[in-house]
Amino acid sequence: MDELTSDALTADYRVLQRKRGHRYSLDDVLTAYVACEAEPEAAEVLDLGTGIGSVLMMVAWKRPAARLVGVEAQEGSYALLQENLEANGLAARVRTIHGDFREPEVRAAIGGRFSLVTGTPPYFPPGTASVSPDPQRAYARVELRGGVEAYVETASLFLDDEGTFVVCAGAGAEPRVRGAADRHGLFVHARLDAIPRRGRAPLFSVYTLRRSAPETTWEGAFVAREADGTRTAEYVALRAYFGLTQKEDRG
Template sequence: MKPFKFKQFEILQSSDVFRVGTDGVMLGALANVDNADRVLEVGTGTGLISLMLAQRNPKAEFLGLDIQNAAFELTRRNFQNSIFNARLKNIQQDFKLFESSEKFDLIVSNPPYFEESDSSKDKVARQTIELNFEQLISKASVLLSENGIFSVIIPAEIGRDFIEIAGGYHLFLDRRVAIKGIENSKTKRLVLEFSLVENVIKESVFVIEKSPRKYSDQYLELTKEFHIFGK
């Protein structure tokens, strides 16, 4: 499988690990990493999101977790091959069992979101087998620093449930980005950000394509420091 090339780094890919996709790119470009010193990514896959965030914040240190050995090895290689490698570390770990004496300023995840089924395609990466939403949220609430942010991208139809579960763990919705695949279509994904402090919710809408296979100016502007293409 061909590597996916970005402007400042390259992502090696594997048929055993969920590939580079729009969801990961969107979260890597939108997650609020500006004031973070310590970042935790839950479920690294290829390591794409951490690498994008490392490019956006040149002082933050990153720890990536993935339960899959294939994903752990692929992330390790992609981290080591990048110019940000001194600030990137990853371990093979079940997030439910992960412990840390230090808190994180940003916890970010593109979590599994299909209920368990008979499909073998991307079984761990895309289905809620190893980590369900409540397990992810409850653990994140414990590991988040006082002023930290918990940032995820999920399908729009399960956003209300996710927000409700987060509220049960004293995580308040701070930001909501509704992502549409194309103009005048239904919201496809949500980037949701939570904090331990209740604030006025910041809401926005993001459109990926202005017509089929033609990126919107909004998307081109957001990803201009990453993707190798022009308007």
């Protein structure tokens, strides 16, 4: 494995990640934020496709009483997940499962119901983007083990009756999200579009799904940078939500 960096994730937690591998980014932070706001009393949390643990650890930091389960199939990411949980004192609170959550034996190992389920799937179907020769980066970018549909299906199996599923998906994926939700008895309650720079098109969206049908669907936008490239006030507030100042933010 190549060189690792240790980067601030929250005020108290740091994340080890490969310098030239898949690294945590805005989609992880926004997914964790929306999840924590959607289920402020979440006691049982399931994170699908946990990767190196960024979303899982941010939720754990904001919800210190929650018990968490993380599922990850990719070998390199799973190894880093174990290191990150141990380094941040979370090994006792988080149960991890190494495997593909689409497989029956992995689903059996998950067990139970959860008040909050999170997921950050890859955005590109096979054939629509180049596949990196680096396995960790390849699985994080391309839907080699299924896309948002697989996440919605699996979440529907483990979400409790009043629970919330928060998932991010690439720009333009709303028909896929809604189609999968329809097939598996879930409803979209909210969509937050992530705009990288003011005036540009959304890069991805974070969806909030529940079993109940909403009276209305909330839609909003988050802008990360102003037109001149400076961080927006809402970006600074997002990082502060997890206890980070601009100086501590990895940038």
